[in-house]
Amino acid sequence: MNNVQQTEHEFALSVVVPVYNGAASIATLVEALATLEVPGGLEIVLVNDCSPDNSLAVCRELCERNAVALTVVNLARNFGEHNAVMAGYAHARGEYIINMDDDLQNPPEEVVRLWQHTKQHGYDAVYTCYAHKQHESWRNLGSRFTNWCADIVIDKPKGLYLSSFRCVSAFVARAITEHRGPFPYVDGLIFQVTQNVGTLPVQHLPRAEGHSNYTLRRLLRLFLSMLLNFSVLPLRICTIAGVLLAGAGLVGLLVILVEALLSDTPRGWASMMAGILTLTGVQLMMLGIIGEYLGRLFLTVNGKPQYVVRDVQRNDKAASGHP
Numbered sequence: 001m002n003n004v005q006q007t008e009h010e011f012a013l014s015v016v017v018p019v020y021n022g023a024a025s026i027a028t029l030v031e032a033l034a035t036l037e038v039p040g041g042l043e044i045v046l047v048n049d050c051s052p053d054n055s056l057a058v059c060r061e062l063c064e065r066n067a068v069a070l071t072v073v074n075l076a077r078n079f080g081e082h083n084a085v086m087a088g089y090a091h092a093r094g095e096y097i098i099n100m101d102d103d104l105q106n107p108p109e110e111v112v113r114l115w116q117h118t119k120q121h122g123y124d125a126v127y128t129c130y131a132h133k134q135h136e137s138w139r140n141l142g143s144r145f146t147n148w149c150a151d152i153v154i155d156k157p158k159g160l161y162l163s164s165f166r167c168v169s170a171f172v173a174r175a176i177t178e179h180r181g182p183f184p185y186v187d188g189l190i191f192q193v194t195q196n197v198g199t200l201p202v203q204h205l206p207r208a209e210g211h212s213n214y215t216l217r218r219l220l221r222l223f224l225s226m227l228l229n230f231s232v233l234p235l236r237i238c239t240i241a242g243v244l245l246a247g248a249g250l251v252g253l254l255v256i257l258v259e260a261l262l263s264d265t266p267r268g269w270a271s272m273m274a275g276i277l278t279l280t281g282v283q284l285m286m287l288g289i290i291g292e293y294l295g296r297l298f299l300t301v302n303g304k305p306q307y308v309v310r311d312v313q314r315n316d317k318a319a320s321g322h323p
Helices: 026-034 055-065 081-091 110-120 137-153 170-176 186-193 216-229 233-262 269-301 316-320
Strands: 011-019 042-048 069-075 094-099 125-130 166-169 197-202 309-314
Touching: 011 026, 011 081, 011 110, 026 042, 026 055, 042 055, 042 081, 055 069, 055 309, 069 081, 069 316, 081 094, 081 170, 081 186, 094 110, 094 170, 110 125, 110 166, 110 197, 137 186, 137 216, 166 170, 170 186, 216 233, 216 269, 233 269
Parallel strands: 011 042, 011 094, 042 069, 125 197
Antiparallel strands: 069 309, 094 166, 125 166
16 A cells, blocks of 8 residues: 555545435435534535436535535446445545435434544544444344454454444545455455544434335445455365365265175265265355456456546535635
8 A cells, every 4th residue: 555645634524425316315414414513614525326316416406506515426327335435535625534324314413423533532433333223124134244254354343333424534535545446345445554443322313215225236245345355265265165075075985985895785866966966066156256256356457447437516615625
């Protein structure tokens, strides 16, 4: 990682919001953020992740009529939440950067408290945590499993909850935006830069409008980015599984030889097929994991973009760079 040059920050705080199907809620969020008192100035960066609804039109209207410094980053197609966050980090100009979802499940008034907590304690990053998460039970279970895997894979402090409502310093944001891979996992990149990380309990509200944009497929893709981008642990598990299966096969061979010498017990077709199918399944799983690594490497080497910005719109306050 190259050294990141220190620059003078134009705002004390930037709030990055990836927008996808957020037309019904983004105006309420922006209006609430605009009322916050942030000494040194507040900037809002809305990243439209090629939302299929009229979110872009709403964001553009907010940019034109809002008094707070506001930037709209319009991506050329849908790249995913973490790619959109990376685009927002690249365009944010605050000393600290908070990113949050557009669904109003995180109260906007928590933004200042999160920023102050990060700044006062000198943290490079602070993650929020919730006493009660207002998500479906299957998604909460998946989050716990992902966090357990992250303890092993991305070297995060054990027990730290990985929330999308987080605050990072400009130093961390600039460092991780040097990553150009097409499958970014923001939390993994943060822990590659720093271990100076804190937590802050906050309130989590029920979703105000619509339903979650995270389908099982999207969550699985995000899980693979965390699992495969920052560790060779899956390959090591494949090696261990191969050794164990080879050992089991050797034991089975010895059992067969002993039975052949001591009795005329006929060999069962069912047990033979079960063994073949098990071994074949494990082999295909190992090849799939290796193929996933190679595929990601291929796409990275061939320059698959992390995101593509179609256009950027700033209002007068954001364009002048003055709080």
